Structure formats: structure tokens, C-alpha cells
Amino acid sequence: MxxxxxxGIIAVFAAVRVVAERKTGRKLPYLNVMNFAIAGSLVLxxxxxxxxxxxAAYFVGSTLESNAIASTYAKGGGGGR
Amino acid sequence: MLxxxxxxxxATIISWVLFVTVDILFQLPRTGGVSGASAIARDIRDxxxxxxxxYMMGNIVCSPDASAGTLLAACGLLVAGIPxxxxxxxxxxxxxxxxxxxxxxxxxxxxxATFVIYGFMQAGFAxxxxxxxxxxxxxxxxxxxxxxxxxxxxxLWGWRT
Numbered sequence: 001m002x003x004x005x006x007x008g009i010i011a012v013f014a015a016v017r018v019v020a021e022r023k024t025g026r027k028l029p030y031l032n033v034m035n036f037a038i039a040g041s042l043v044l045x046x047x048x049x050x051x052x053x054x055x056a057a058y059f060v061g062s063t064l065e066s067n068a069i070a071s072t073y074a075k076g077g078g079g080g081r
Numbered sequence: 082m083l084x085x086x087x088x089x090x091x092a093t094i095i096s097w098v099l100f101v102t103v104d105i106l107f108q109l110p111r112t113g114g115v116s117g118a119s120a121i122a123r124d125i126r127d128x129x130x131x132x133x134x135x136y137m138m139g140n141i142v143c144s145p146d147a148s149a150g151t152l153l154a155a156c157g158l159l160v161a162g163i164p165x166x167x168x169x170x171x172x173x174x175x176x177x178x179x180x181x182x183x184x185x186x187x188x189x190x191x192x193x194a195t196f197v198i199y200g201f202m203q204a205g206f207a208x209x210x211x212x213x214x215x216x217x218x219x220x221x222x223x224x225x226x227x228x229x230x231x232x233x234x235x236x237l238w239g240w241r242t
Contacts, residue, residue: 010224032141052172072117
């Protein structure tokens with residue numbers, strides 16, 4: 001079972017790139033990769049029928065947060081540069 | 082172990098082709114669906130990337146697209162087979178509406194991926210191969226080089242238009 005460790009490594013790699021990248025607009029695609037990896041690992045870790053709902057809720061929620069950060073950034077607010 | 086690695090690599094290519102095709106058919110690289118997606122595209126262009134590839138990457142960030150549909154369909158198949166994949170499509174549809182996305186790329190991607198992945202599962206693949214494969218596929222687009230990924234997506238978009 002190498003799927004789970006592989007996804008974990010990708011999540012950590014993406015998280016490091018989020019921190020290392022300086023422009024907010026370019027942090028968000030890396031964050032997106034991390035969210036994919038976490039949503040996938042949730043289902044692999046939780047052996048329960050509702051793990052799909054947990055993964056979807058996490059993924060949609062994090063996407064909405066990225067959307068909100070990006071639109072705030074687009075308006076020049078939030079001080080993130 | 083080697084078998085699983087080969088399956089994951091094959092699943093990466095299959096899901097990459099699947100969601101990039103659906104996203105381009107649904108015109109994600111045309112323009113930013115929300116202001117945030119356009120801002121991400123501008124930053125990618127300013128970093129040396131291509132604007133249309135940037136639009137697609139921004140749209141992927143801002144709303145669940147076909148790649149999210151593929152990932153959640155694989156998760157659904159792992160949990161509950163075909164009904165799980167279709168339940169994932171419903172969840173992606175709800176996610177699109179929550180994110181003010183009027184499009185159907187995510188829902189279409191999830192339904193298509195459910196059947197494509199189910200087909201490959203009959204041929205010996207596991208749903209977990211596709212979960213890892215989709216994460217690897219999105220890594221190649223969003224997580225390695227924004228300049229090269231956006232240029233590739235813009236070239237594919239050029240063939241579409």
C-alpha cells in the first residue's frame with residue numbers, strides 16, 4: 001500500500017511550496033495540491049462509509065476558502081503580497 | 082509493490098487526460114470564472130507563464146472542477162462502488178453551486194470518471210490507485226512549475242479554439 005505514503009509526501013511537498021512561494025496568487029495552486037492530497041488521504045485513512053462525505057466537505061470547504069482568499073487578493077485587500 | 086506503482090502511474094496518465102480534456106471542453110482556460118481566478122492567472126503570467134493556462138489553473142483553485150470530480154469519484158468508488166461515485170458527483174455539484182460556479186465541468190468529470198475508473202477496476206486496478214493517481218496528476222499541473230504547466234495548457238487550449 002504505497003498510495004497513502006505517496007499522497008502524504010505530496011501533501012508535505014505542497015505545504016512547503018505554499019510557505020516558500022512569496023506571491024499570494026501563486027501560493028493558492030500549491031495549496032490546491034495539498035487539499036487534493038488531504039481529501040484523498042482522508043478516504044484512505046478512514047474506513048467508514050461517511051468518509052466520502054468527510055472528504056467532499058473538506059475539499060469543498062477548502063476550495064471555498066481559496067476562492068475567498070483569491071477574491072480578496074484580487075481586490076487588493078488582505079495585505080497579502 | 083512494483084505492480085501498485087505501475088498502476089498508480091497508469092492511473093495518473095488516465096486521470097490527467099480525463100480531467101484536462103473535460104476542463105478544456107468546458108472552456109476553463111477561456112477566462113477567469115471569478116475575480117480570484119483572474120488574479121491567480123495574472124500572477125502566473127507575471128511569473129513568466131501563459132495567461133490562458135493561468136485562467137484554467139485559477140479556475141481549478143476557485144471551484145471544484147473535473148480534477149476534483151475525478152478525485153472524489155475515485156473516493157466514492159473506494160467507499161461504495163458506482164453509487165459512491167455518483168454520490169460524489171452530487172457532492173461536487175453542490176460544491177460548484179457553493180463556489181458560485183455556474184458550470185458543469187466538475188459534475189460531468191465526476192460522472193465520467195466514475196465509469197472510467199470502474200472500467201479500469203474490472204481490469205485489476207484499485208480505486209486507491211486512482212486516488213493517488215489524481216493527486217499526482219494535479220501535482221503536475223498546479224504544484225511543479227506554473228510556467229511550464231500554464232504553457233502546456235495554453236497550447237492545448239489553442240488546439241481547442
